[in-house]
Amino acid sequence: MLQTSIDHLVITAASLADGVEYVRRALGVTLETGGEHPRMGTHNCLLKLGDEIFLEVIAVNPDAPRPVRPRWFQLDELAADCPPQLATWLARTGDIHAAIAASPVDAGVIEPMTRGRLNWLISIAADGKLPLHGIAPSFIEWQAATHPARKLQDLGCSLIRLEAFHAEAEQVDRMLACVGFQGAFSATAIAASEQPYLVAHIQTPAGLRQLGGPAAYAAK
Template identity: 60%
Template sequence: MLHSCIDHLVITAPSLAEGTAYVQQVLGVALQAGGEHPRMGTHNALLRLGEGLFLEVIAVNPEAPPPARPRWFQLDRITPDTRPRLATWVARTSDIAAASAASAASAVALGPIVPMTRGQLHWLITIPDDGSLPMQGIAPTLIEWQAQPHPASRLPDLGCSLLGLEADLAPADAEQLSNMLALNAFHGVFSVNLIGPGIAPSLTAYIQTPAGVRRLGSPASVIPV
């Protein structure tokens, strides 16, 4: 039976060092080294946010050859003066082919399903051909891990957990996204706030840390508890 949930959050940055420093400054914890994505010419660092859930900082790997296609998560559009940010999120699905078809039925275009690797990890993921972020990053990318322990199980528990993920969206886009998630049988701590004309959509994650609740998004800040 088709079902989906939050798999991980994606922080993009001009460099892995900048993105890692940003997250460490906001959350107050050190990230773990991830690895390289040969097909995309990128690399990452990771933080466990719970069972089957993690945060990823991802950036162009300057030591890797450029890929033969646009990189994922709009990384080719990042310039040296771009600030690290919560760019999007990834939803884990039990059947990515069925989930992708359901998303297309809701008119949310996620792109083709692409096989991907990082070290010994293998998975299938949706990536638009132009490397763009569906619905400006508010709609999730879909992922299906291939017969292996989830990456979060390999990360140390540093006392961080995802409390909630919120999107600010115009009513029409919110309805479209809600339909997509319903068709994918999504369950998780994701909610949508409606915004008026002229207000840019945004994504905000609330994360419990050993030092209290922190917010990753725009802007990053400490939330009173």
């Protein structure tokens, strides 16, 4: 039976330093260095949010050659003065081919990716666009016995719930139902004139904090 769950949240930023500072101010913790993605020309930093959930800050790697295809997470569209934002999330599955086939929302095509010794399969649109403006997830299937979040330092942060706001919220609900999603996620309908956005509620050593929200998207 097909099952999916929240794997990780994605903060996009014009630079990795900007993204890390945004999270530090919001959550009061400093992320650890992740690594580089050779196929995409990007690099990241990470924060553990659970045994198999983490937060990723990702940005264009200025020292890497430009890839021959559009970068993922719409990073090619970020202006130099664009503030960091909670752009999207990834749903983990043990069968990414089945998840893609079952989803009524186009999540892209399956691509193999690497970061250091890590290998995984991920769904990415050919043009780098995000499913339903990032409110619907892309899919990921790790090719490792141990989830990478288990190897991250525990700074006392955990994801409590993820909320999505989109004019077509019912599409997200239908997609998740079709791929057997289970997790603390809700989608709420907003006016078609409003910009969609995500809000992550995260427990930290300093109390409950939030990432995302409409202000970040409006500033884009």
